[in-house]
Amino acid sequence: xxxxxxxxxxxxxxxxxxxxxxxxxxxxxxxxxxxxxxxxxxxxxxxxxxxxxxxxxxxxxxxxxxxxxxxxxxxxxxxxxxxxxxxxxxxxxxxxxxxxxxxxxxxxxxxxxxxxxxxxxxxxxxxxxxxxxxxxxxxxxxxxxxxxxxxxxxxxxxx
Numbered sequence: 001x002x003x004x005x006x007x008x009x010x011x012x013x014x015x016x017x018x019x020x021x022x023x024x025x026x027x028x029x030x031x032x033x034x035x036x037x038x039x040x041x042x043x044x045x046x047x048x049x050x051x052x053x054x055x056x057x058x059x060x061x062x063x064x065x066x067x068x069x070x071x072x073x074x075x076x077x078x079x080x081x082x083x084x085x086x087x088x089x090x091x092x093x094x095x096x097x098x099x100x101x102x103x104x105x106x107x108x109x110x111x112x113x114x115x116x117x118x119x120x121x122x123x124x125x126x127x128x129x130x131x132x133x134x135x136x137x138x139x140x141x142x143x144x145x146x147x148x149x150x151x152x153x154x155x156x157x158x159x
Contacts, residue, residue: 004159006069006118007155007158007159008159010065010069010153010155011152011156013062013065013150014062014066014148014151014155014157015152016145016149017058017059018022018145018148018149019063020058021058021059021141021144021145022057022145024049024051024054024058024128025055025141027051027066028048028051028052028055028134028137028141029138029141030050031044031047031048034136035047035065039145040127042125045127046127047128048053048066048124048130048133048134049117049125049130050136051111052113052114052134053114053117054114055110055137055141056111056116058142059107060080060083060084060111061131062148063083063084063087063098064083065084066095066098066151067083067086067087070084070091070095071091071094074086080111080156081108081111081114084107084108084111087099087104088100088101088104095151095154096150096151096154098144098147098148098151099144099147099148100147101144102139102140102143103140103144103147105136106136106137106139106140107140107144109132109133109136110133110136110137113129115135
């Protein structure tokens with residue numbers, strides 16, 4: 001596969017991921033508006049947990065594809081946090097940063113939560129933590145789409 005085809009493939013992956021992210025974002029925003037004004041129960045907590053986990057996993061998968069395309073050099077033991085951190089780096093003569101620092105900080109909280117939620121088997125959810133995570137999501141979800149669009153523009157210029 002030549003370089004132009006690889007770039008076009010990465011751009012298609014970004015656009016596909018943006019489409020999925022938008023659907024998840026819309027779901028979370030709509031859910032907050034319709035359901036979180038009511039009493040909070042286990043169902044709402046499980047839905048929020050799964051939606052935020054899916055949201056972060058979609059982003060992380062895209063970041064892994066970007067990393068493999070450009071540098072593919074991650075710490076093997078802590079690759080999840082290493083990957084996220086690398087997306088904040090501008091690598092001279094290689095690529096610009098993918099996300100800004102404010103997005104990184106919000107995503108870092110979602111990464112920590114995703115790791116925790118995979119091993120949490122109880123049904124007693126901490127609503128203060130869930131509200132904190134929803135705030136982080138609300139703070140970054142528009143900016144991350146902007147950051148990814150800017151990165152896609154960079155890729156387009158490479159062509």
